[in-house]
Amino acid sequence: MSTKIDEQGSIILTTDGKGPWDSPDSADIGAVGDSSGRGGRSKQDPVNPWDPTPDPAARVRGRGPSLEEMLRGKGPGFGGLPKRPNGKSWFPLIIGAFVALWLVWTSIHRIGPEQEGVVMQLGKYARTVQPGIQFTLPAPFENITKIDTKQIQTTSIGSPKPSSENLVLSKDQSIIDMAYDVRWSIKNPSLYLFQLDNPDGTVKEVAESAMRAAVANYDLTQAIGPGRGAIELEVRRRMQQVLDEYRAGVLIQSISIRQSDPPAEVTDAFREVNAAQQRRESYLNDARAYASRVNELALGETAEFDKIYVQYKQAPEVTKRRLYYETMEQVLGKVDKTIVETGGVNTYLPLPEFQKKAAQKTEPVVVTGNKQ
The missing domain is CATH 3.30.479.30 (Band 7 domain)
Structure with a gap:
């Protein structure tokens, strides 16, 4: 594209039939290449006006190493590691170490004494292992999940x-x-x-x-x-x-x-009912205790009567007299009494009466009044 000015002073744009991405002619190739002809562009190389490195050789020189080159040790990555004494790269040994570590880390498992391990093979349940050191296939072929079976x-x-x-x-x-x-x-x-x-x-x-x-x-x-x-x-x-x-x-x-x-709305009323129920239970417990005591006493008296009945069968008159004396002793032992006998028998000495009179005589006499 070029510009011209006509006689009237107007600017005229003319094209030479080439675009910015058109292939250059031989003159352009000679202008880009060096004196030896190396590094020049061919007619088929397109021209990119936004490329800061129009020289294809410079673009190749500025490009980073490919993955294949890095694996072969030709790039600035792993290829920059020092060589082994035999001249070979350290890269295979590093990869082998990572693989060995991966195998150990995913194949050996420690199951605690309170745990059990559930092994899944390719996502499907395979088996359950017990506590201890257990071995599985490396991940992702087998995975293990530890479950605490002793925890409450x-x-x-x-x-x-x-x-x-x-x-x-x-x-x-x-x-x-x-x-x-x-x-x-x-x-x-x-x-x-x-x-x-x-x-x-x-x-x-x-x-x-x-x-x-x-x-x-x-x-x-x-x-x-x-x-x-x-x-x-x-x-x-x-x-x-x-x-x-x-x-x-x-x-x-x-x-x-x-x-x-x-519910909270009836808590107060329920507490009163609960207190009344507790009092009822207390009274019932007291009644049960009293009934138990009476029952035990009745059982004791029954056992004693059975013993006396055995003796009564052997000596009825003696047993009757002994029962009479014991009964009168219990009845008359707690009351004041005077016994009068017929002639020829020593009269009963009423000692309780004498004791009462003696106690009355020994009581002090308190005299109150003004001293003259």
Whole structure:
């Protein structure tokens, strides 16, 4: 492209039939190349006006090494490492060391005494290994997942806070706010990992269902008082049965009820009822204790009568007289008495009367009045 000025002073643009990417002619080639003809562009080389290095040789010289060249040790990367004494590259030894480290790291596993390892081969369950040093194929052919089977996990349901009540309906249509803990462990690691999508959530849902089914068999008084132990045992049995049907690989250790109260709106009234029930239980306990004492006394007297009856069969008259004397001794031993006998018998000396009179004589006489 060139410019010309006509007679009137106007600028005229003319083209020479070449574009910026057109191949240059022989004159251009001679202008770009050196005196020896090396490094020049051929007619087929396009011209890029935005290329800061129009010389193709310079572009080749500025290009980085390819991956093939680096692996062969021709580039500035690994090829820059010093050679071994035999003239060979260190690169194969470095690759071999990495491979050996990868094999050791992914093939040898230490399983703790409280753990079991679940081995998966190409994503499929293969086997379960026990504690100790275990060997597997290197990853990704086999992978191992360590599961702590001895740890006791706790799932808490309900809370003492009024904002998170866990309301359960009892047998007598009463509402109970219950909070309890479920302690469980893993008994089959493979089932725990692969059988259920969310085993922890399943344990919680099964616990809630089992608790509602168990409390429905007890009334309010039993559920919040003496029936707690029976409810805990029944919930544990129900949960284990359901989880075994699900093949969850979970073992329920225990159920602990932390709270078993009526809703917060009726707490005060319920406390009064509870206090009255406790007083009733106290009175019943006192009555049971008294009945027990009377029963023991009656049994003792019965045993004594049986002994006397044996003696009575052997000597009826003697036994009658002895019983008479013992009875009169018990009756008359605590009262004042005077016994009058017929003539020829020494009269009974009323010592108790003398003792009373003597006590009256020895009592001091207190005289009050003004001294003259």
